[in-house]
Amino acid sequence: MPAPTxxxxxxxxxxxxxxxxxxxxxxxxxxxxxxxEVLRTxxxxxxxxxxxxxxxxxxxxxxxxxxxxxxxxxxxxxxxALQLVAVDEGIGGYRDAALAAVRSQAERxxxxxTVVAYADLFGGWTMDAVARSTAGSGRSRNCCTFCGVLRxxxxxxxxxxxxATHIVTGHNADDMAETVLMNFLRGDAGRxxxxxxxxxxxxxxxxxxxxxxxxxxxxxVVLYAHFRRLRYFSExxxxxxxxxxxxxxxxxxRLEAARPSAVLDLVHSAERxxxxxxxxxxxxxxxxxxxxxxxxxxxxxGSPACDPAAPAARPGPCACE
Amino acid sequence: MAAPLSVEVEFGGGAELLxxxxxKHQVTLPEQEGPWDIRNLLVWIKKNxxxxxxxxxxxxxxxxxxxxxxxxxxxxxxxxxxxxxxxDQDSVLFISTLHGG
Numbered sequence: 134m135p136a137p138t139x140x141x142x143x144x145x146x147x148x149x150x151x152x153x154x155x156x157x158x159x160x161x162x163x164x165x166x167x168x169x170e171v172l173r174t175x176x177x178x179x180x181x182x183x184x185x186x187x188x189x190x191x192x193x194x195x196x197x198x199x200x201x202x203x204x205x206x207x208x209x210x211x212x213x214a215l216q217l218v219a220v221d222e223g224i225g226g227y228r229d230a231a232l233a234a235v236r237s238q239a240e241r242x243x244x245x246x247t248v249v250a251y252a253d254l255f256g257g258w259t260m261d262a263v264a265r266s267t268a269g270s271g272r273s274r275n276c277c278t279f280c281g282v283l284r285x286x287x288x289x290x291x292x293x294x295x296x297a298t299h300i301v302t303g304h305n306a307d308d309m310a311e312t313v314l315m316n317f318l319r320g321d322a323g324r325x326x327x328x329x330x331x332x333x334x335x336x337x338x339x340x341x342x343x344x345x346x347x348x349x350x351x352x353x354v355v356l357y358a359h360f361r362r363l364r365y366f367s368e369x370x371x372x373x374x375x376x377x378x379x380x381x382x383x384x385x386x387r388l389e390a391a392r393p394s395a396v397l398d399l400v401h402s403a404e405r406x407x408x409x410x411x412x413x414x415x416x417x418x419x420x421x422x423x424x425x426x427x428x429x430x431x432x433x434x435g436s437p438a439c440d441p442a443a444p445a446a447r448p449g450p451c452a453c454e
Numbered sequence: 455m456a457a458p459l460s461v462e463v464e465f466g467g468g469a470e471l472l473x474x475x476x477x478k479h480q481v482t483l484p485e486q487e488g489p490w491d492i493r494n495l496l497v498w499i500k501k502n503x504x505x506x507x508x509x510x511x512x513x514x515x516x517x518x519x520x521x522x523x524x525x526x527x528x529x530x531x532x533x534x535x536x537x538x539x540x541x542d543q544d545s546v547l548f549i550s551t552l553h554g555g
Contacts, residue, residue: 136532149529157532194553195467355467355522355551356529367468369553382552386519 141166149356152393160360167357171203171345175211180343181299183212188292188300188340191217191246193234193366196303199354200346202363204301205242218291218300220284221250223259227371234366249291251283258283264372277376292340304344307351310399311381318381326408350396456490459483462545463499469521469550474505483540492523493536495546511548520552 139145139159147157151166158166175181189204191197204215219235221228232248239246252259260283264276292300304312316324346354358365373379388395463479470477483490483498493515500512511518516536523530524547525538540546 136528146528147532148524148527150531160527195551351551352522355549359466359524359549367466367550367553368471369468373553390519 148360152350152352153397163353164357164360167349167353168203168206170348172207172210174348175207175343175345178343180345181211181213181301185211185213185299186216186295186297187213188216188218188288188295188297190288190300190302191219191235191238192303193219193231193238194303195358195365195367196305196308196346196354198238198303198363198365199358200301200303201238201242201244202361203357204345205244215244216292216295216297217244217246218288218295218297219246219248220287220291221248221252222280222284222287223251223261224371225261227368230368231366234364238364245295247291247295249287249294251287254287254290255283260372275375275377276372277378280372289340297340300340300342302342302344303346303354305346305349305351305354306396306400307382307385309344309347309403310385310396311378313399313403314381314385315378319377322408325403325406347400348397456483456486456488458485459490459540459542459544461495461540461543463495463503464545464547465549466547467522467550468553469511469548472506472511473503479503490540491536492525492530492538492540492546495540496536517548518552520550522549522551523547524549 137147137157139147139162140156141158141162145159145161148160149163150157151163181187187204189197189201191201201215201217204211204213208215217235217239219232221232235246235248238244260276260280263279267276267279288300288302312324315321349357357363385396385399392398460480460482463481465473465477465479473479481503483495486494488494496512496515496517500508504511509518511521513519517523523535525533526545527547530538
C-alpha cells in the first residue's frame with residue numbers, strides 16, 4: 134500500500150496522519166502545522182504577551198527541546214525573549230549527561246542558559262540525598278514526589294534570577310492526562326480543584342506558568358523532533374522506575390490503544406471539573422519566611438512530603454524549612 | 455517465498471539502549487518461506503538483535519505501545535503496519551517515546 138500524497142502541499146509523499154483530523158501530511162507540512170498550533174495555543178490563551186521574558190524549563194529531553202525550538206522560531210512573531218533555565222537535582226549518572234545536552238543546545242541556538250542546583254537552593258539536599266533518606270521508609274520510595282515540589286521551586290528561582298516574567302514547560306497532552314489520572318488516584322482535591330492540576334495563572338507572587346505544548350500528543354512531539362532533526366537526551370531518570378507516574382503512564386497507553394482520543398479527552402474533562410463547595414480546599418498562600426508558595430500543603434494526604442511528624446525527611450513544600 | 459533482502463534497521467529515542475547502544479544496523483534478511491513483512495522482521499529482530507528485556511520493545515506480535523515505527527521516513531500507520539511488505543534497501547526506524555521529556 135503506497136503512502137498517500139500530502140493533503141497540504143499536494144506534492145510530497147505523506148509521512149504521517151494527524152490523529153485528530155486524520156489528515157495525511159508530509160514531514161515539512163506537519164512541522165509547519167505543529168508550529169502553527171503552538172502559536173494558536175499561545176495567542177488564544179494570551180499566554181505570552183509581547184515584551185515577555187520567558188524562562189523555558191530545559192531538561193535536555195524531547196519535550197523541552199521541541200518547546201525551546203518552536204518558541205525560538207515563533208519569538209519574533211510573538212515579540213518575546215527566551216531564557217533557558219535548567220535544574221540540576223543532583224542525580225548522579227543522569228543529570229550531568231542531560232545538562233551536557235542542554236548546554237550544547239544553548240550554544241547551537243544562541244540562547245542564554247542558567248543552571249540552578251538543588252544543593253545550592255535547598256541547603257545541600259540533592260535528590261540522591263533525599264532518595265537515601267526516604268529509602269526503607271516502609272512504603273514504596275517516593276522521592277519523586279519531593280522532586281516535583283522542589284523542581285517547581287527551583288525553576289521559579291531560576292526564572293527570577295534571569296528577570297523572567299513567565300515560565301514555560303514542555304508538558305505535552307500525554308503528560309497532562311497522566312497527571313489528571315494521578316490526581317484522581319491519589320484523591321488530590323487541591324490539584325483537581327485547580328483544573329486537574331493543568332496550569333497556574335501565578336497565585337500569590339508566583340510567576341505565571343504555561344504549557345504551550347499541552348495540546349500536542351507525545352507522539353507528535355517526537356515526530357516533530359524527528360523531522361526537524363533535533364537532538365535530545367532520551368534516558369529515563371534513574372529513579373523513574375519507582376515513580377507512581379509510571380503506573381498512570383502504562384494505564385494511559387493501554388487506554389489509548391483502545392480509544393485513541395482518550396488522552397485529549399481526559400485533559401478536556403479535567404479542565405471542565407468543578408469541585409463541590411464542601412470539599413474545595415482553601416487557596417494556598419505564601420510562606421511568611423521566604424515568600425515561596427506553600428500550604429495548605431499541596432501534597433496529597435499521607436504523602437511524606439506532608440508529614441509534620443517527620444520534618445527531617447521533609448524538605449517541605451516550602452523549601453526554606 | 456521471500457528472496458533475501460538488505461534493509462537498514464535504526465533505533466532512536468532511547469530504544470537503542472536495548473541493542474547495545476547501536477543505533478544503525480545494516481541487516482541482510484535471508485531467503486525464507488514466508489514473506490518479509492514487519493511482523494516477521496520483529497521476530498527476526500527479537501532473535502538476532504535484541505540484547506535485553508524484550509518486553510520493553512515487543513508486546514505480542516507487535517511493538518510495545520509508545521514505540522513509533524517509521525518506514526522510509528513515513529509512519530507505518532500509512533503503510534499497513536505489521537503487514538507492510540519490506541523491499542530491498544528499505545529503512546525501518548523504531549523511536550521510543552517512553553521516557554521523560
